[in-house]
Amino acid sequence: MMRTPALSGALLATSPLIFGTLARSASILFTDATIVTFNDETRKTQILENASLLVENDSITGIYDSPPAHGHDVEVVNASGKIITPGFIDTHHHMSQSVMKTLASNSTFVEYFQRYGDFSALTQAITPEAKYLSSMMGAFELLAAGTTTVLDHAQGSASFASAEAILNATLDSGLRNMHAFSVRDNIPNYTVADQMATLRTFSQDPRVLANPLVEMGLAYDFFEGSPENVTRGLWDIVKSGNLSVITTHFISGTWRIAGNPPTFLDSLGWLDSSVPVVFAHGTYINETDKEILRAKGHYISIAVESEMHFGHTIPFADEIQDQGALAADTHFTFEGSMISAARLWLQHTRLKYYTKLINSNQVPGTSPMSVDQAFYLATRAGALALRRPDLGVLRAGAKADLVVFDGDSPNMVGWKDPVAAVILHSSIADVEAVLVDGNWVKRDRKLTYKGHDDIKRRFKEAAKVVQQSFAEMQWPPLEGLFLNGTQIGQTQRMDVLPGEGTGY
Known part of the structure; x- marks a missing residue:
């Protein structure tokens, strides 16, 4: 310092x-x-x-x-x-999820896919109006905590109407937003072709072009296994629509999902342009992927609290922090403060390397990570991940x-x-x-947003409707294979009470 x-x-x-x-x-x-x-x-x-x-x-x-x-x-x-x-920079977030707040307090990643994710019945049933209000409240939460820029992996749209509602909130909120519209398979009545047309429309929207705070991007999670005509069509939109960012979930490993490694995107030629690619999580990143990120100047986004909360874990992100930035991710399950994210990542990393030393029968005489490094990851590193040196x-x-x-x-x-x-x-x-x-x-x-009180009032009404819908839904037990891949297991549950009961 x-x-x-x-x-x-x-x-x-x-x-x-x-x-x-x-x-x-x-x-x-x-x-x-x-x-x-x-x-x-x-x-x-x-x-x-x-x-x-x-x-x-x-x-x-x-x-x-x-x-x-x-x-x-x-x-x-x-x-x-x-x-x-x-201002703090959040490099991976799902802004439209506010309306489900506190419903997933004890959730896992498996349960997230079933109940709250992009393909869930609950998310698909939320109205465009509720998604607008939800995105606005998400922006307010970030602004209140000092986050001034977000890369929104803009999932949650079930139709053009809901996609436009989320975009409208992005335009209205006053938050600097890299709005990466999510193109996804398997959305009922909203085909990949329809979604690609939506992205083209949004990239040419005069309101977007005139708003200095909003830049369009692409979020896509299906690079491996996608037909060549789809990835080629998406790349055409990236270039012709002058998109500012590309982002993808990169988890893989035991989960057998989000297999979007830098090596594969590099083989497609997607890492050779001036458009930044942000890889969310990087859960099972390997040495080859790390070297490609360093060579091509792209970043992973470390969302430490969601990775701990849902259980997809963060075994290797500390090894690529030189090409890493921080994120809050799913603010409907915990607060969306980047200060909290930086603090949690700092202490998580310290604990990991302290434990390594203790396990070798030594005691630590130095701290492995500084507050300056955590601050950098929440500010300057985020800007570099987005290739915004300003x-x-x-x-x-x-x-x-x-x-x-x-x-x-x-x-x-x-x-x-x-x-x-x-x-x-x-x-x-x-x-x-x-x-x-x-x-x-x-x-x-x-x-300072003049309509804040009205937005908040309407949002609370929308949240009650979503909560009622959630209460009426029936969910099958979480057992067997996760997405036909890995066996679903049951964790040991903690006991915090003396005598009978666990307090869970």
Whole structure:
């Protein structure tokens, strides 16, 4: 970590950190802040103390060691005692799942496929209106926690109407969204050809082309075994539609699903273009796949909490972190905070390598992973995975996507290291403000979206309908073979009660 002065500038008086009611100011000047960024030359986290940061329209135009001279049209924000970081970047998420929240608290990956996944009766029955509201609430959750960019593996559509509803939420939300429309086999009454036509339509939608926060992408999970005409047709859409990203689930191994390894996509020529390919999970990644990612500059997305929650596990992702970024994934089963994801991944990785040493009859004298590395994976690495060098960093020319933390909250006050304060001590409650593209999306700990209360009210009504539908559905027992492949087993269940009963 580096602590360095910012660029020089002139002194001026400032006002307290009191946020107004407008969602956007043409220019915003933060003064006296602790700024956390990444220095590409030294390849280290860089801390700027008592610094000023100027936002003009959608970009950062300067960082100074004292406030620069400015006109009367500049909104000045006294950020003394505050920590300003880049907005967090989530490289794998299913935004439309909010409406199923808490239904899968004790679920497994096998059960996910049966009850909550893209092909489940529940997901297919959710109305387009509910999917719009669900996607909006998902975006609000991410923005409230300081996530400013998401790669949405946009599943959940059962028809053009529901696909359009999810896209409409993407356009409305104020979140920077790489909207990777999911083309899938076996969706009733919505063929692969229909879905490909939908993707073409969306890529040419004037609203998408005019929205600086939304870029279209492709999500596809069936590369191995797909007819050549399908993959060729999809590649044509990627190029002709000027898509910005491709993403695929990559699990394989014992699961025998999502066999979309980098080696196979490389054999198709998909890793040789300027379009980034993000491989979600990388559960059973091998050495050849790792080397291809390094050689071709593509990334895996580590969704540590879903990989622990559902049981598909994360045995090898720590070995390819140099081509890795972090994700929240399924926020309907746990909170969608990237700070939580970074903290959990940090401690998971530490535990793994501590255990290795302990098992060799040694005790650890060093920590295997630092808070700076976890912070990097949740910010700058995500930007590089998406090939957006103007994101995940605070510097002149970067997009004005940033988070303001309250450094004086009960759990953060007294900090010395701002990165440790954010990664190990902060909570969503400490996120005072968030800017996306120079717009205030959260101010004074409140989301600025004008229709937020109405969206929330309608969403709660939609959630009740989904919950009732779920309660009325009958599910066969989870036994036999999973998708005609691997035997389904039963875990040992924990007992937390003395005497009779387990408390499960």
